[in-house]
Amino acid sequence: NAGVTQTPKFRILKIGQSMTLQCTQDMNHNYMYWYRQDPGMGLKLIYYSVGAGITDKGEVPNGYNVSRSTTEDFPLRLELAAPSQTSVYFCASRDGVASPYEQYFGPGTRLTVT
Amino acid sequence: KNEVEQSPQNLTAQEGEFITINCSYSVGISALHWLQQHPGGGIVSLFMLSSGKKKHGRLIATINIQEKHSSLHITASHPRDSAVYICAVRSTGGADGLTFGKGTHLIIQP
Numbered sequence: 001n002a003g004v005t006q007t008p009k010f011r012i013l014k015i016g017q018s019m020t021l022q023c024t025q026d027m028n029h030n031y032m033y034w035y036r037q038d039p040g041m042g043l044k045l046i047y048y049s050v051g052a053g054i055t056d057k058g059e060v061p062n063g064y065n066v067s068r069s070t071t072e073d074f075p076l077r078l079e080l081a082a083p084s085q086t087s088v089y090f091c092a093s094r095d096g097v098a099s100p101y102e103q104y105f106g107p108g109t110r111l112t113v114t
Numbered sequence: 115k116n117e118v119e120q121s122p123q124n125l126t127a128q129e130g131e132f133i134t135i136n137c138s139y140s141v142g143i144s145a146l147h148w149l150q151q152h153p154g155g156g157i158v159s160l161f162m163l164s165s166g167k168k169k170h171g172r173l174i175a176t177i178n179i180q181e182k183h184s185s186l187h188i189t190a191s192h193p194r195d196s197a198v199y200i201c202a203v204r205s206t207g208g209a210d211g212l213t214f215g216k217g218t219h220l221i222i223q224p
Contacts, residue, residue: 031210033210033211033212035211035212035214040216041216042116042118042202042213042215042216042217043200043202043212043214045209045211048209048211050210056209056210057209058209059209090156090157101144101145101147101162101164101204102159102162104159105149105156105157105158105159106156108156108157
């Protein structure tokens with residue numbers, strides 16, 4: 001039972017490069033989220049999805065894009081990496097039915113942009 | 115002003131002490147979460163509350179909806195309880211997703 005998985009665990013990017021952070025969940029959850037965690041700050045919502053084909057912006061969406069073509073996958077795309085995007089990124093999911101508000105977190109991706 | 119405020123930000127205590135971490139929020143909520151994060155580690159859900167009190171082992175979480183306040187208590191604290199404890203709320207308005215406090219960094223010394 002893998003739960004929420006994220007790849008890669010660590011990545012160093014140069015300014016201007018692009019990359020995709022992968023997130024997959026095997027719990028058939030409709031709701032999926034991307035958060036970023038900066039030192040000394042609370043996690044902030046980047047994007048979320050309430051089901052396949054539906055995505056919406058959170059609090060800090062600038063510089064990111066997402067897609068949700070399947071229930072399982074919710075990749076986060078950085079098109080032109082900037083030092084301000086250095087952070088730890090967490091993906092999360094929730095059922096929305098049986099335990100509607102319980103969120104399950106992935107292990108995180110630590111990204112450094114230099 | 116942050117919508118979710120935690121106190122204290124840092125707490126160092128001796129093994130065996132009773133620990134209390136507080137969380138206040140300023141928005142209407144449908145649920146409040148207490149989460150645990152070990153250094154360099156992932157985030158684990160400890161409790162989800164919408165009213166009253168919950169207990170898991172040595173951990174107790176309470177919430178007062180009228181006062182918009184929640185507390186996390188640890189009884190008979192142990193060095194393995196050392197971690198960052200995060201309060202998060204699901205608002206009744208706005209975007210789906212959680213709004214997080216900055217966390218309380220707890221160190222339990224043997």
